[in-house]
Amino acid sequence: MTVIMPSQPTAEQQLAFLAKMQRLFSEGDFTATYKFALVIALSDLAVEQGRDSDVTLRFSYTDLAQKFIDLYWNHTVPYARATAGTSSMVLIQNLGQQAAVVTAICQFRETTKISSRSLVQRHHAYPKLLRKVADTVSTQPATYLQNLGGSFDPFLFTRIQGGLELKPGVGHCLRQFQPLIQQLARQRWIQHIKSNRRNAPAIGSDDELETFLFAASRQSLDVVRKGLSKVASGRCFYCGSAVGDKAEVDHFVPFSIYPRDLMHNFVYAHGDCNRRKSDTLAAKEHLERWLEFGEKECGSLMEIGVLAGIPADRNASRSVSGWAYQAAFRAEAQAWIRKREYEKVGADYLIMF
Ligand SMILES: [Zn+2]
Structure with a gap:
């Protein structure tokens, strides 16, 4: 048989x-x-x-x-x-x-x-x-x-x-x-x-x-927002337009992907960009800028983190984003560029880590 x-x-x-x-x-x-x-x-x-x-x-x-x-x-x-x-x-x-x-x-x-x-x-x-x-x-x-x-x-x-x-x-x-x-x-x-x-x-x-169990408190996010707005000179991280001190704190690697608050993962972004990016990873141009930003502003970010009581560890944040982009590449995920524009996460993203 x-x-x-x-x-x-x-x-x-x-x-x-x-x-x-x-x-x-x-x-x-x-x-x-x-x-x-x-x-x-x-x-x-x-x-x-x-x-x-x-x-x-x-x-x-x-x-x-x-x-x-x-x-x-x-x-x-x-x-x-x-x-x-x-x-x-x-x-x-x-x-x-x-x-x-x-x-x-x-x-x-x-x-x-x-x-x-x-x-x-x-x-x-x-x-x-x-x-x-x-x-x-x-x-x-x-x-x-x-x-x-x-x-x-x-x-x-x-x-x-x-x-x-x-x-x-x-x-x-x-x-x-x-x-x-x-x-x-x-x-x-x-x-x-x-x-x-x-x-x-x-x-x-x-x-x-x-939020109560796992995310940063509103109070400490407010400290982060004020600090970030100074470091970012009041400009939105994604589109670069001037937003003054009214913008929001965005998780660069979305909270839905990695639900921890890490100081180096926060960027200053205006509400519209933040909502449009939503739970998606940011595109290559943003990733490049984010890696530079973390290096250049490492000291200031550490200071804000200490004030807000939020862990600040640039290497940890880099590892987390490397891990997130790896997974996105394997899943053929899209990354957000601006407004309704997206691109596929390619192998060229991974070389940056
Ligand atoms: Zn913007």
């Missing part, structure tokens, strides 16, 4: 997949929680429908919509904390108006009076709900999930008539790393809901918790 071994992605391909997943969570633009749901749905379906063979996996929008309804069903119960003085509400899952999937499920619950998930699929109104959710999945997360750091990188799937087709090897990777992917997606999903201010009446201001 001959045993045919399915061809599996190589160890390198699997690592590349993980690097891209990591990028998806750190650089993806998440205005709604749909993308987390789609990642979870894909890995669930890969486990449920896939085999470790060469067969290409295709999921219809209806398959995905079913998973979405499953995932969001419990979310449509008003949330209430045990603490007195907090109100109960259906949590908002979008930065704009409530996510359409949540609204559709709420309406379904309202009209059918069904509260048990197991009865949902038997109701005659279910196909209509399913179509509505499938439409949203198709026009929202399936369209935008693979937008990373300002560019479209379809590493997971291509869109086909009525659904998605996974890229070769992706089904295998989704099954292999399903627990890790689920955990990442759930954690980011929770963060998204917590950091939406409109959910504060129900969950309190828990968004302060991470």
Whole structure:
């Protein structure tokens, strides 16, 4: 008897997949929680429908919509904390108006009076709900999930008539790393809901918790801001325009990539540049300037760090940025130049370290 071994992605391909997943969570633009749901749905379906063979996996929008309804069903119960003085509400899952999937499920619950998930699929109104959710999945997360750091990188799937087709090897990777992917997606999903201010009446201001536990205090950041504005002569680090003393403190290597405050990693930037750069690494021209800046202003940065009580170690900051750009290069990440312009992190970045 001959045993045919399915061809599996190589160890390198699997690592590349993980690097891209990591990028998806750190650089993806998440205005709604749909993308987390789609990642979870894909890995669930890969486990449920896939085999470790060469067969290409295709999921219809209806398959995905079913998973979405499953995932969001419990979310449509008003949330209430045990603490007195907090109100109960259906949590908002979008930065704009409530996510359409949540609204559709709420309406379904309202009209059918069904509260048990197991009865949902038997109701005659279910196909209509399913179509509505499938439409949203198709026009929202399936369209935008693979937008990373300002560019479209379809590493997971291509869109086909009525659904998605996974890229070769992706089904295998989704099954292999399903627990890790689920955990990442759930954690980011929770963060998204917590950091939406409109959910504060129900969950309190828990968004302060991470800052409290892991980030520099506002007070010490204010000391940093004043110090940096002098060192930078009141100019924005990225665009060079004069911003006076009103600008912001930016983490050169984004906090989402390396969540520690290091004095040499701070630059003075105006709000607009800071927000546009967001969670992306800065492009080569900025990196060059940043390395020079750290060397030239090392003494002043040390002084500010001591005043603000923030660790100041130029070598540590260099190592951290070297590590971050290495990872970005491996994941074929984009780096931010200005406004909406990006470029790919190339090998020429790494020579600078
Ligand atoms: Zn600027």
